[in-house]
Amino acid sequence: MRYLPLAFDLKRRPCLIVGGGSIATRKARLLNKAEARLLVVAPEITDELRQLVLGSGGEYIVGRYHADLLKQADMVVAATNDASINATVSADAQALRLPVNVVDSPKHCTFTFPSIVERGPVSIGISSGGSAPVLTRMLRAQLETLLSPGLGLVAELAGRLRGKVKAALPEAQRKDFWHWVFNGPIVGQVERGDAANAEQTLLEELSRWEDRPAPSGEVYLIGGGPGDPDLLTFRALRLMQQADVVLYDRLVSTEVLELVRRDAERIYVGKKRQFHSVPQDDINQLLVDLAKEGKKVLRLKGGDPFIFGRGGEEIDRLAEAGVPFQVVPGITAAVGCSAYSGIPLTHRDHAQSVRFITGHLKEGDLVLPWRELVTPNQTIVFYMGLTGLPTIAQELIANGMDPETPAALVEKGTTREQRVVAGTIGTLPELAKTHNVEAPALTIIGGVVTLRDKLGWYK
Template sequence: MQYFPVFLDMASAKVLIVGGGVVAERKWRLLAKTPARVEIIAPELTAALREAADTGVIDWQARAFVATDVGDQRLVIAATADPEVNHAVAHAARRASIPVNVVDDRAACTAITPAIVERGELVVAISSQGAMPVLARRVRERIEQALPQGLGAFIATAGRYRDSVRAQLAPERVRGFWERLVDGLWREGFAESDARLAQRIDAALERSGDGAATPPGRVTLVGGGPGDPGLLTLRALRRLQDADVVLFDRLVNQALLDLVRRDAERIHVGKRRDRHTVPQSDINALMIEHARAGKQVVRLKGGDPFIFGRGGEEIADVAAAGLQVEVVPGITAAAGCAAYAGIPLTHRDHAQSCMLVTGHRKANGVLDLPWAAMAAPQQTLVVYMGLATLGELSQRLIEHGLAPDHPCAMVEAGTLQTQRVVTGTLATIQQSVTVAELTGPALLIVGTVVTLRQDLAWFDQAGSTA
């Protein structure tokens, strides 16, 4: 590690920027978040810098740089387009033992300005030590997404309680108090108002001294989406990274499990058609057992837990047990797979409605579905888990009014790099799927919107880099 990360106190500090172009403007905008007094030396300024100078926000000297300009600053930045000027600035700063940042010249720098994520008093600085600034910015973007916006307000409010917490709790209990409070708020995205947060801290302090047992945990049903981990919601990601126990299905992509906290317990409860690895009643009992032990339990399901995911049954049992429950919706397979296949589910010229059904047979082997409604014109029909019953589905739809040449498509492993799409008609789709040797998981889409795929199949071209 060539550069040691430190934070400079900018209260009453002076900062010199040499240069008045767009690069200098970017550096000034970063420093403008601090109380430092910024001086700029440059013959010309950008419009934004000139406005800042005219209003007294910065001090501007409209001339060329000379070595004696460096003197009592806390930081010097060389941001001109002339390498000779930049080197002269760096040389003067080094002689004065002042940290200097030279834009796009790592060798001349004694200080590097990192990519920054700010949430009030919490500041995260990311640096590649000048080797790959673009990567540092990409990491910053990921951290921006992961850190709740309410962190700054929490720090401001909680900071006012530090002394009272120390006064009311034994030293060995202070850390645990704050950890429990932060963990609970993190799960909720730090969405509390200032007044509500203060009430919550007061209540937590009041409870902390009564010797109460560990409170029960929470069960969260998380929709993992159709497969691509990039389609996971921010709240779903937070729950996965906060979980103590994760119960997951067979259809959950391994890439999603890789996002789970490393020390979390993972329990596979996956199901295959007609072969249930763990009975549903046992899955519900497992969730309740772990939550009662004070753990944060995530039931991770493919797609959306409330769309053919039995989420309603699971959350009902957990709620009946008196435990906290939460549902984090996911992108359902119909939306995700259709989008990645280039098939819009609705379109003004093709479909004004969309119907979702499941192709599972009932326990008695009967495929009992609302056939007349499914065969309605100007509609897109999406059949979940319809691969095993594809032949009967096609035939019954024809019998109820759809033409044999009505377009349809079967999407296998939708949204993943292994995605395959087979198109055809109700009369030909079974043969086409057999020839393609699709094995699932697969989704059937029926409707004239399928004909749009030939022009909208973006993932076929971009799939390798999506």
Template sequence: MDYFPVFFNLKGQECLVVGAGDIAARKIELLFRAGAKITVIARDIGATVASMQTSHSLTLQQTSFAPGDLRQFRLIVSATDDTETNLLVAKTAEEQGVPVNVVDNPGLSSFIFPAIVDRSPIVIAVSSGGSAPVLARLLRAKIESVIPPAYGRLAGLAEKFRDKVKQRIKIAPQRRIFWENVFQGTITEQVFFGNEQNAEKLIKLALDDYDGSANTGEVYLIGAGPGAADLLTFRALRLLQQADVVVYDRLVSTEIIDLARRDAEKIYAGKQRQNHTLPQISINHLLADLAKAGKRVARLKGGDPFIFGRGGEEIETLMAQGIHFQVVPGITAASGCASYAGIPLTHRDHAQSCVFVTGHLKNDCVNLNWTQLALPNQTVVIYMGLIGLEQICQSLIAHGSPSELPIALIQQGTTDNQKVITGTLATLPALVAKQAIKAPTIIIIGTVVSLHDKLSWFGECR
């Protein structure tokens, strides 16, 4: 990130604004709302700033800025149209170690003003690092449309009960769960309806009824989809962001993992061919042990957890030990990658059925029902078949598939690294061998692949 986002406490702090035009007036208004004591230095005092002198308790100095004016200011804003003055303010502030913003000049600024959504005490800042302030304002407008002012009242209510909750619930993770239940349930709805007295009564009842001995551990078995973070379901995102621990696979993208809480523990449990970080049985017991310790565990699995994801094995262990869990389906790689490659898995002119199989090598051999897979008028999707690609093509030809049958290999589908290689059973292995292919990949076989050139869209949309 180009700028580290922080929030200054300016209540009662001395701040300086150099300039007194309309732009300076807007900055003065923001500083005033933050409780700052504001001094304004300018040769010409604009009408707007002059009218703010009494209402905003401004100290006005109608003079040119000089380095000696800096005194002990907590923060400085230079909002003039004079380049030399702006340079002098920035240089002096840097020498004295005082944060400075030169309006519309990020190169001279040590901090910048974001677009602000004010739902005090909730404050949301949106910044483009000075590169696209209009875009930042448009994003602020979108956020304002989904964050009603009632969230400020809700935060005020939480502040009122913060110490009482802390005294009643001593363990921090349990307090977090308590507040999450408050913010996602009936109490919040009462605040939104304007019934804050009733909301207070409900919080008191929840505290009185709280049983600290209850085991709140739970496992969320979440399908993370084929790669793109914005293909997660709403439920997947909600549960991921409330999890205390995230146990994730090799196929789960960094962008998705970054959506978890920053303070959540991250545990890598990925598997590669002949290189398993944790054996499956260890993963099963890890999930159970974490839940029994009172943790909410997000188990992230690439694609869908019930399609070659061994999700069934994991919840069998959880059920056997009486641990509560939820399963959140994800977009399986076959569907996601095919869609982004412009290859429909079924089509009335090409395929009336679709078969999913895994192409894992066992003893250097791909053991599949080749007779069934070689049948016409179907689409065959092979997961994890990159290493055995040549053997897959040869076996299908040997069992009756035409050597000219279309086939595609998709690398890292739905992501910016997506690559689609098409050919036939006879030609694709050689085509793939010429390219540096990176897992994960998926293979699609059938005449539907011939539609790729016509229906391909993802590359054109990027």
């Protein structure tokens, strides 16, 4: 992120615009909405721009730019059709450490104008740092359709009553109160044009809020999928934004973790091969303890919580302790990684069944029903099988599997770092060494692997 999104308070502050045409006028409209005092210099100025300047209490100069004008400004916009003048304005402004924007020239900018979605005091800025303005406008259009036109009125109501709420409730209760306001009947009343009754409803609820019983805690057990944040469910995203604290493991991607509420406490409880930073029993008890403190606890797991994720053990402990919980399924690694690799697990010409197997070595041994696994027209997927891959290959071949059976390793599946190493069950252990395959990696064995060159779409 090269440009940090910030919100400037420009009310009555002088902003210099160099340029008087249509582009300068568009920038002036935005600055005028922010109640800035406009200063404009240009050989020619549009009528609309002139009116915007006068309405802001500013002034315009019909003439050429000179550096002395910067002494009057807190912010500068260069919007002429002369690249050399724009570059000069940028250099002069930066020499004085003034924030400067040069239209359509990101290299000369110290700030950029985002595409803005506005609902009263609520504003959302979407920026690409000047690299893809058409994309930001498209995203703005999508957000415009999602946000209620009455959202600004709700924000204004909250702003008017914020002081009363702060005086009436301790900090620990205020968050829950505002959460109720923005998710309850208040919004509907305001959007129906009944702001007076909405305010009365809010004040009545405020007067009795402290008498409410303390909110009970809850645990959200959520599958974060194999890595790509686009694979999360809507429900998962909603609960991730409500959590007070998140316990997450090593298989949760950075991109998925970024979608958790920013002020939530984060506790890493990940496990690496042959190393557990927090024992499972301690994780189970920590979920109970945090929930009994009245917190909304997010247990975020890679893949699906119930596919080799030990989620069943966690909810068993929660149920035993009487802690309420919700479970949100996630796309398990086998489904996500195979799809992103162009390997359909049950293509009818190659497999009529699929088996998910844990390849995790316990005390150096991997005890599995090997003969049952050597079945025609079946796909086998091994989770956590990278360390035990030589044993897996040896046992399958010893129990009758053809060494030429197609097999593949999918490393860091569904992420930008995804890599597929394909061969046969006989060659795969050596290929893993040659290509330095690292965990997390999934092993897929069966005829469906031969389809990846034809069907693979994620490169």
